[in-house]
Amino acid sequence: MRTVTLEGRGAFDEWRDAARGLLAAGVRPEQVCWQLSGEGGDLFGTQTEAPMPRAQTLDISVPKGFIEAAEAAICHSDPDRFALLYRILWRLQAERSLLQVRSDTDVADLVRLIKNVRRDSHKMKAFVRFREVDAVQPKRRRFVAWFEPEHFIVARTAGFFQRRFTDMDWLIATPKGSAAWNGQELKTSREPAGRPEAEDETDELWRTYFSNIFNPARVKIRAMQSEMPKKYWKNMPEASLIPDLIAGAERRVQEMAAREASQPPAFHERLQAQWRGREEQSDPDLPPLERLRHEAAGCTRCPLHCHATQTVFGEGPDDAEIMFVGEQPGDTEDLAGRPFIGPAGQVFDEAVAAAGIDRSQVYVTNAVKHFKYERRGKRRIHMRPDAGEVAHCRWWVSKEIEIIRPRIVVALGATAYLSLTGESRPIAEVRGMPIPMQDNRMLLVTTHPSAILRMPDPDLKARSLAAFRSDLGGVKRLFDTLQKVRGPEQGEGPSRGR
Ligand code: URA
Numbered sequence: 001m002r003t004v005t006l007e008g009r010g011a012f013d014e015w016r017d018a019a020r021g022l023l024a025a026g027v028r029p030e031q032v033c034w035q036l037s038g039e040g041g042d043l044f045g046t047q048t049e050a051p052m053p054r055a056q057t058l059d060i061s062v063p064k065g066f067i068e069a070a071e072a073a074i075c076h077s078d079p080d081r082f083a084l085l086y087r088i089l090w091r092l093q094a095e096r097s098l099l100q101v102r103s104d105t106d107v108a109d110l111v112r113l114i115k116n117v118r119r120d121s122h123k124m125k126a127f128v129r130f131r132e133v134d135a136v137q138p139k140r141r142r143f144v145a146w147f148e149p150e151h152f153i154v155a156r157t158a159g160f161f162q163r164r165f166t167d168m169d170w171l172i173a174t175p176k177g178s179a180a181w182n183g184q185e186l187k188t189s190r191e192p193a194g195r196p197e198a199e200d201e202t203d204e205l206w207r208t209y210f211s212n213i214f215n216p217a218r219v220k221i222r223a224m225q226s227e228m229p230k231k232y233w234k235n236m237p238e239a240s241l242i243p244d245l246i247a248g249a250e251r252r253v254q255e256m257a258a259r260e261a262s263q264p265p266a267f268h269e270r271l272q273a274q275w276r277g278r279e280e281q282s283d284p285d286l287p288p289l290e291r292l293r294h295e296a297a298g299c300t301r302c303p304l305h306c307h308a309t310q311t312v313f314g315e316g317p318d319d320a321e322i323m324f325v326g327e328q329p330g331d332t333e334d335l336a337g338r339p340f341i342g343p344a345g346q347v348f349d350e351a352v353a354a355a356g357i358d359r360s361q362v363y364v365t366n367a368v369k370h371f372k373y374e375r376r377g378k379r380r381i382h383m384r385p386d387a388g389e390v391a392h393c394r395w396w397v398s399k400e401i402e403i404i405r406p407r408i409v410v411a412l413g414a415t416a417y418l419s420l421t422g423e424s425r426p427i428a429e430v431r432g433m434p435i436p437m438q439d440n441r442m443l444l445v446t447t448h449p450s451a452i453l454r455m456p457d458p459d460l461k462a463r464s465l466a467a468f469r470s471d472l473g474g475v476k477r478l479f480d481t482l483q484k485v486r487g488p489e490q491g492e493g494p495s496r497g498r
Helices: 012-024 066-073 082-090 106-127 152-163 204-211 221-227 237-247 248-256 287-296 332-335 343-354 386-403 414-421 449-453 458-486
Strands: 004-008 032-036 131-133 144-148 171-176 175-181 185-191 322-326 364-366 373-376 379-382 408-412 442-446
Touching: 004 012, 012 066, 012 082, 032 082, 066 106, 106 152, 131 175, 152 171, 152 175, 152 185, 237 248, 248 332, 287 379, 287 386, 322 343, 322 386, 322 414, 332 343, 332 379, 343 449, 343 458, 364 386, 386 414, 408 414, 408 458, 442 458, 449 458
Parallel strands: 004 032, 144 171, 322 364, 322 408, 408 442
Antiparallel strands: 131 144, 171 175, 175 185, 373 379
């Protein structure tokens, strides 16, 4: 029997080096005892610590996908993960397609570990709450957060926070390691960290966000508790509100049902702006958003411009508090040069109006600014933009956000979510949860109105439409509370005198 002792804090290299050596020496999985350092040895002295063989002599190859899977699974806190991975590695040498056999118990266990790790990582992204602490450098704000993950996911999830919160210094401490960003370098440690003591006014803001985004008509207590399990509550300031909000949900639903939906506004006048080639294009005195619009009119960042009629840029006040981001212009929008004025725009307009939001006061834009389609006869059929096209166009979206500085950004559908976060996720996983963005901005996610239009089942369609409207109602409630809590003139927001 050979004993291998590992730190086991989610570092893949540690396991890989040991596994390579064992495999090179032909040590069968059942002859290896994997243990964590600090766990003590074998009481009966039956195990021997043989020197680890060197792996260089054997050229080990593994099928595509194993390394990625092992890197995720190794972050799990299950003490059997090392043995499982070694067993799979061993078997892969003879069974090259093993990973495709989902009914195999080892593979099923591997898939389960990966799923748990991904879920934990997702929870970390959603539930980390930063608190501001005193700045060290005058121009950079500093934040700390305490989180208690189930698995060793800090290092693999830290990049998400780096991308999302580039402008501030932050530290995320957890009992399973920590991550820190100082604007230049992302440092991660696998050592257990202590809980930083900090509480600030953002705690109150979180409570405000949550109580306003909480949608009594859509509350499904079981689903909510599975999305936001109780074990995370103690580190989330807003969680203290949940019992009362649930208790009052039914009354609020009845109040909502009693209120009549307002009529949708008529379509906005169709004006087609011909920006390209205009003299103002180079006018440095144009307001920043106008200048950006002119620049975007000539955008050739990706090939979509070749077949589209024109760039369809965002529309709305340059100090709007709320920004809606759709996917890409449709056929009607492409011809008219304005976002959300076709069938999806109608669904959008109706829901916005029913929520009591004035469309002329919000900024409406798309993740991708050119219409992507395929021709079928005379018809131009919508095609979903791919990740590369979204990435190219993200430049414009982030400029729009930078100029407008909305307090709330609403992602309409998965493409908008991808554009705004860099992540691909099913909407159901992220819907209804406020997601923090930079500068105290909140991201809310809902479905795309076109997805509702495409639903063949009338019942499902009606339910989805109601859920969409209800989500926009949540946006409005959040907006109203922000107005009350922070005031329209404070910080960022409309009429901010810029
Ligand atoms: N769908 C979108 O995402 N945007 C539009 O402008 C129209 C339809």
